Amino acid sequence: MAVEEEDPGETLRRSLKAKHMKRKKKLFKEMVLESPPDEENEETAVQEERGEGLQRDDSSPVRSPRDLPPRPVIRPGSSQSETSMKQRVAEKLRAAKSKTASLLEQESIIEPVSRLQSLRDRETLTRFDRDIDQDLRVDEDSSFAARLKFRGAARSAARDKRAEDGLPTAEEAYNFFTFNFDPEPQDKSRKQRQSRRREAEEEGEAESENEEEEEEEEKEEVETEREYEGQQLETRDEDAPLVSDVEEDLFVIGQSEHDFLEVRRAEYLGYSRRLQRERETVFVPSMRTVPASGKLPENVRPRYLEEEGLYVGERPSVSLTNRNILENRILKQAEGREWFGDDGRIMALPDPIKESSSRPPLFHLEDELDPALHTVYRKALKSKHANRYIAAMGDPQTDYQLDVDVSGLIFSHHPLFSREHVLGARLAQLYDQHLTGKQKKLTHLLTDKLNGLRNTIRNMLELHRGEALSQVTQHRIAEYKQEVRHTRHLRDVEQEKDRALLKNIIRVWKELKTLRDFQRFTNTPYKLFIRREMVDMDQDELEFNNEIVMEVSELRAEAEEDYQRKMSEYRRRHEDWKSWRRKQKALKKKQKKKRQQEDEDEDEESEEELGEEPEKHDSPEKPDMTAVEEQVREKATRIRRKPGEPVLIPELTVSGPVTPNEQCPRAEFARREDVAKRSLFIKVLYNDKEVSRTDSRTLNMDFRVHFGQIFNLKIVNWPESIKLQIFESVGSSSSQLAEVCVPVPESSVLTGSAPSEEMEFSSNQRVTFNHEGVGSGVPFSFEADGTNMQTLLTSGKLSCCVSWAVGMNDVPLAPPSNHPVGGVYSGLMQMDAIACIGASSLNDMKKLGKWAAESRLDPNDPNNASIMQLLSVVSGGEMAVPEYFRLEQLQEEFNFLSDEELQRSRRFRLLMLRSQEVPEFRHFKCVPSVEREISEKVFQEYERRIKEGEIIDTKDHIDAHRALVARYLQRVRESVINRFLIAKHHFILSDVVSEDEVPSIGVLGLNLFKLAEPKRPLKPLRKERKKVTAQNLSDGDIKLLVNIIRGYDIPIRRPYTSKPPVSARSARPFTEQFTAPVSSQTPVQGSDWPLGQPLIRPFVEVSFQRSVLQTSTAEGPNPCWNEEIVLPFSAPNGDYCSTSLQSFKDEVFINLFDELLYDVVEDERERGNTIHTRIERHWLGSIKIPFSTIYLQSRIDGTFKVSTPPVLLGYSKERSLGSDGGYDAIRSLSDGTFLSLFITIEPQLVPGETIREKMKEVKFDSQELERLLTACEVFEKEAGRCFSDRPCLTTVIDMNGKTVFVTRFIRPLNPPQKLLDAFPNSPQDTMELVARYVSLIPSLPDSVSFARVCDLWSTCDQFLTLLAGDEEEHAVLLCNYFLFMGKKAWLIIGTAIPEGPTVYVLTYEQSRYLIWNPSTGQHYGQYDIFCPLQTIGCLINTDNVWFNMQPYAAPVRMSFDVSRPKLWKPFFSRAFPDPGLSSVQVRTTRTNDSSFIVQNYPSHWY
């Protein structure tokens, strides 16, 4: 075992030894030195012995004679050796006991006294010599403890005997479980014993102690024996069958569970005990250094290789303690020494880790790396704008910067202008024009050019004098002449302009002066000086005359030439005529021979034969040369300075004094005060977002504002628009004056080089003042009497400059220029090369050359010198370069077939067209897999359409105008469709994720309620059916249900009053067989028909998609069918997607017929036994309902007017006399025939709502304020939330694709005067006439293929120009006309049947409201139940939009009082006032339109 384990044993032994030695020494000493204490000492020893004897008294049988002598204990389990040893021990024990007993017997006489005495004596004794005493006491203590132990042991031994009988006492049991016996291992105690024996042998003394130990040993043995017994007992318990014992008792009820269970305390092992146990099993190597000798074999000295000069690598470093532990551990193992080397250390390889890294570094210089392999560090970005970034693929690390330089602002008109300012501004403007004209020197240039051209012609002529002119030269001369004429014309115009300008300047200046005199103060510092420059009279006159002469000669030459040409033309024609004449004469002669007829007739006939007679031309007049000169002179005096007249040079200065404020009249003073109050600032909007604004600057007296601020915009998104908004603020409130759109600069426009541009702006605000300010948009006059009114709008010039910034190292911070830039330059195409072919293609020499040739670039113009040089250089070497570049050189060799063949494939073409969503092929589901199955015809329509795009087909249309209109509309529509297609590919969440609502507890509750519902309720309601998405439908799945309920007021047959009494063929109405004789005899009216007789037998026939079904026949003018007709529905091309269904153009026809039965029995005799009748169907009227309406509305329910022909022969609308008044009252409001219908589709299809929502997401440009647009959005959203079925409209898209607020369309417009004059006395008739007029304008739905997805609104002017439009345009026009006539009129946005969502007009008149259908011109009262308008969503007039907040939307059940905000929610309220929106309508519509319509649409009449 462990070394440590031995230690305590050893120490114990040692200490015991030492004790014995001490005691011995003591004894010797005492014996030797003193005799009296010797006695005492003996006494103590005796005492000890006695004590032992006393202890033994109660238990040991040795002492008492009554007890049995101790007998050897032999237990069955103990081994032979043990028993033998025990016996030996017992013998020894007995011997010792007898010995002590004899000893005791010797001294037993003094025992009773001595005990107490000795205790006392000892006390005293100890007092005498202290040094011994301490030792002694310690010894005594230890011995005492040992004695105690011994006593316990003895007691237990005694008890053991009883335990052998099988009955341990309670105390014993307690001791067994609780006593902490010393865990002394057996062998240790044996060793002890052995060693002690040795000692005892050595010394032969202290037998008693030995005895003690023997006793102890015995006790231990007993203990082990008991343990063993216990084990045995346990094993016995385990071995015993569990059930067999208990079997009887197990199921006895009397036993409770306590009989089987016992409660035990939690087992706990003490910490120290656990440590001890662990120490028993765990080996912990010590950390002490192992001596070298332990590691090496004996008698071997360590050998150090280093010292012998051998190389030994460096060992890996291990900490000392770790090494020690390892060594200690290894040594414990068998053959542990093998691990140690000669030097006594653990064998180890040298350290494998190298000092430097062996991996070669990757060196590469940056420039070596392929540029394509460069990587860029990119920040983690949100992808929101990813597609709108300037460079989607390029590097975003370069940033782009736009510099917006807002330098200043000059008003050319401002509401605060005084009259003088107006004149001053005009003067300044004219002077500016004059200056620019002067700077350009256009007149001078043109004159020079003219002279140059003349010289050239003269030179050429001189050069070729006398010789015949070559073809080329002639041609060139002609060209030059043409040029001369053109240039002269230009010069004349220019000169005239100059002169007029000068005149105007002087006139305005004069006006200004008179005004200043009149108002007696000066407001503007303008001052005009006119400098006269005298000229040399003679020189001037000479030049003037020369010029005239030149011109005259030229004109003459031209006239001559013209004359010559005309003459030749004339001659040719004359020849023609002559030959014709000759022929005619010959013919005449022939005819004369043939016939005898009048000359004229012959002439005519011959004409017929020979075709039309060529006109006989008059020979052209010789031009009047003198008149030419006069004309030239006259013109010269008009447009040119007279010879000798001084040259007038105006000079405008702004140095004049301005009257100070104090001297001004009050009105002027107020104006100046007002001016001082105003200040201006400019907002810079980038892509419609405000990015910055300038400081606010006060308005000066001269109405010039200087900002001089530069804004640097660092941009990420591609610039779409840059806007500058000019705001004027008075006090704290500010208002927008105008908005200026600045074009996005080309990427070559850079800061520094870009010139500042002057952008003109104007605003159509109306402003009036009560002081001197003239206002804006209001007429004012300079004259005292108020004539010569003028209206000026606020306008001015904003000087600003937008350019791309230049970054460090002069790198322009502009995006690459390959982005298409919208047509910024459009007008200057001819003049500017860059504008014409684009800046990017300037490198393309071919294009440039072509352009130079086309635009007749003047090679001598110094402006063009560089281009000319470039062209001349390039044109030389151009031929050498091949015209193509092939990317994949070897492709050609390996091609299967050529491109053309690929192109020819019809199938591929069809596939591609289908995937491009070309309208004709969009709905193709299957494309045949074999080419031959595709016929050429498939493409015919498409190709024709493509071709038609170019040619206007005038045959189909009434005139060219309409053709143009149709083409225009087509183009607008195409652009809308393109936008729509783009929108269709933007998926919103609901397109992708379709999620049924998870039924909640609430739904469950409702379902429970449903259980209690009556199975057949008295008033059944139509339930919402489950909607079916269109994709999984096929033919035959969808059915159209038409429920025909009843009819009202169907015309009845008129009795045959004029019919002959008995028809020859005896065919008479079967139904009239009883009444016919009566009626034939007495001419009676229908009202006289006997009651109960069928006046009419109507039935309804529904036809849809080639299937025709009909109801049964009912009787009477107000029949009730109540029949359901089911019609099958199949979509075009089997495509059931919502877009194709929406564009599905079929209509449901509902025809009303009268069934007549004619008795056709020929023979009266047969009447008795045969019935032979003929059934006739008389058409009475029809209703057409487009399928798209049914699809979009999902059901149609209501009473519809049957469109009947104006005259139904044989039928009349007769009122039955017997009908009660109440019903009549309703009918009297509207005359016509009506049918009550309910139409729906089974199963219900999901209308393409998502498309419309998506279209909303496609933002259109707008000029409306951002605030207004957001307000619109909020308003519409709120409306949709409250009443989703009521249409709400605030913004519409106009013809330019811009969003416009709807009230801008309403403005009083004058209808043609002719209409107003027609009924001067009856306003009602006039209104009807106007409505009729409007309804006559042809209706053209916006886009048939995308029904109502995107309405385009055109203004009335556009509408009348195009002469086509849909309901909105009609309604707007009608409403505007009514407003002009002084009526109260609104637009109604609502739904009607059968149009679906539509626009009507509402008027208020004589305390009743009238609803007008603008497309038909009909009007209905508010309480007309047959009004087609079903729902009213909102009302619109000039000022506001009102949304219907009433519980009912049907016109019959609602109030039209828009002043009550509870019923009608206004758009503009106090919280959001009307910002004063101007109208988009043109003020006056052309009045000749009516005649135009009448002329062009003769089929209409009124």
Next chain:
Amino acid sequence: MTVLTTERCCKRCRNAQSARSLMAEVHIIGQIIGATGFPQNSLFCKWGIHTGGAWRLLSGLKEGQTQVDMPQIGDMAYWSHPIDLHYTTKGLQGWPKLHLQVWHQDSFGRCQLYGYGYCHVPSSPGQHRLQCATWRPLGSWQDQLAQIFVGGGPQLRTPDLIYSGADRYRLHTVAMGTVELELGVILRHFDRYGVET
């Protein structure tokens, strides 16, 4: 697929000319199933198909982007993004290649590149299950440091490099996860032009 000898090829070509309407077509129908093995798994994928000049797309979209998938169970992000293309060709060069970019969208909604990958569309007809391994440029240590703290990362200046065979060996890249694809390839009329499938 084997290209026949020239004589046979010519014969075939003559045949082809006689029936010239039969042009070679390829349908690629399948899906991008998903991606595994990326450090984080809120991923989406941008994909595109690159073909040579002889190929012409008849219908279908040749590039796109999947949704972002954040798997709650497991490592694999599933997209199941459909691919449906119909090509016709006049030559074999430039067989369609599929290139992918896997992106990660972090909790702030920012996107950063997680891997480039590229594989050929299988040239044998039938259903194929492909695994496209992806990689990402490593960048300099500054880039890596920035990537740890602020996201983002080095990206190729020219993403064409993904499928063009330039000398990419100079790039230092890190392997990222794999993208799983399932592509069905249907060939038609290739045998008419001497291509045995």
